[in-house]
Amino acid sequence: MNFDTVIIGGGLAGLVCGIKLQEKGQRCAIINNGQAAIDFSSGSLDLLSRLPDGKNVQNIDRTFAQLVEQAPQHPYSVLGQEVVLAKAREFEQLAQSLNLDLLGTLAQNHYRVTPLGGLRASWLSPNSVPTVLEGEAFAHDRIAILGIEGYHDFQPQMLADNLLQQAPFAHCEVSTGYLNIPELDQLRQAAREFRSVNIAQLLEHKLSFHNLVNEIKEAAKGASAVFLPACFGLDTQVFFTQLREATGLALFELPTLPPSLLGIRQHKQLRYRFEKSGGLMMNGDRALRAELDGNRVVKIYTEIHQDIAISAQHFVLASGSFFSNGLVAEFDRIYEPVFGADILEMADFAADKRLSWTHARFSQPQPYQSAGVIINSHCQVQKSGQFLQNLFAAGNVIGGYNGIELGCGSGVAVVTALWAAEQIGGGDEY
Structure with missing residues (x-):
């Protein structure tokens, strides 16, 4: 089986990336191993709700320099302000074309009511919330x-x-x-x-x-x-x-306790758009291993197609974090299981030092939540100290940030997905 691009992961990042590539004339396949985190989400998307120092964010444009200073390894910092803002605006346009019924703008965060009666800063929310x-x-x-x-x-x-x-x-x-x-x-x-x-x-x-x-x-x-x-x-x-x-x-x-109807609706609409544009969903399958030729991925093998190689010109790793097995934690190491990509180390975290994975206080953000692969400014993935030419990453599999603590998980997913797709398929806007 041969495709232009193969995407590993059928959640928010994988589907957004696939939709853009399909609409640019590529032939894409998404390897989807089951339910994605979007099925358990509130339906609201966050771009950036707070800085690492705890300061609340109302406008990402005005606080971007502070984010870079405080979190230089954050994916936004790696990609740069111009790219992040451009891709956020692009997703707003895409959401309108998909009739996702979202309200909001990157010019100002709003507050959505949570099921427990709190208020949470968000970038985009369903207009029914x-x-x-x-x-x-x-x-x-x-x-x-x-x-x-x-x-x-x-x-x-x-x-x-x-x-x-x-x-x-x-x-x-x-x-x-x-x-x-x-x-x-x-x-x-x-x-x-x-x-x-x-x-x-x-x-x-x-x-x-x-x-x-x-x-x-x-x-x-x-x-x-x-x-x-x-x-x-x-x-x-x-x-x-x-x-x-x-x-x-x-x-x-x-939204109620997961699974969430608001997230499921979005997932179904994104998947429908991807398949309607000609994309192939390989549901119930899981990527197992890859073959490389120098600094290029040549083919991958999956659980269902263990003896049949799936080849492509480009690959996108959008497999998520621990929840969807995009990252795996064993007793003495955290690793990315398909490509063996390098895991980003931070000041308080190392993938091979178990005692660095958690904070002594349970209520504090945990260092392992920032685990993920290393990317460069083109979203290319690093393996053995070298960036692979045709392997890109999008979403929660990327390291350097805690999406829950900073309120940026959805934003990182769509921004990196659209930017990776642009590196692969050109830069036309919607």
Whole structure:
């Protein structure tokens, strides 16, 4: 099997990279070994929420120099400000063309409401999620937070109590309640199946839409805004939008415990675009090893195709971190399993020194969370001290940053994916 580009990893980074390459006329394949981190995400994307010194970021442009000074090994620092901002803008345009229903701009972070009633800085969020800007009050004075009877992954009272502690919601009158939705009774009898995905699947096929609209309106008790768990609309946001229009209320949805419907929707839309443009998804397969000729990758072998080589002109490593086995931790080492790429060492972390992997305090950011492969300013991957000519990396497999601590995981994924694709397939914009 021969392709122009083979991408290892079918998550956010791999799909964004594949979409751009396909639209530039390449023939691409994505080796996808299972669920990606995007299926467990909130649906919001972060570009950069805070600096390593703890300072909150409102505008990445104004704080980029500080990031480079404090974190010179961060992928953004390696790529440079011009590239990062250009690729972030490019993704905003791509998101619009994909109808991902995202709101936000790199000019200013906003704050999205979390399922526990906190506020988290974000770059882009689904337009169905409640958000506020810095220093602004929420637009509605009366909010009803409605859970679903028997569904424990969403706690209205806890959310309400915490929400009222946030300055943008201090002026609000918040009530709580529960929807019964009789169609869900069969799921209530099997608690393990009472999850957001199962609820959404059932409601799309067996729901009395009119009765649900009336139940929401009655439970709202005069509130103009209603917060619901993200359980309505499995493949797209269309079903939720129809609910919003039919109730005449400002309905908002919040992500629940994983798997997350908001992330799953985005994953499906990205995968649909990739396949519609001619890309091949090799699902349920896993890259095992690679053959090199000098500083070029020639072919790889996978779990399903162990005796059939997959060759390409270019390869993209978008396999993620430990969650998806893009990185593997054994007792005495952390390594990248397909190419044996060099792992980035930092001041407080070394891949072959186990005691450097963790911080003494459990609540502190852990050094292993910054583990990943070494790249240069073209996203080329380093192996044995040499950058491979046709192997690029994108997303969480790259080292030098803690995406959770800094609030930049999604941003790194899309920026490096688009930049790697440009190195491979040219530089035309969407």
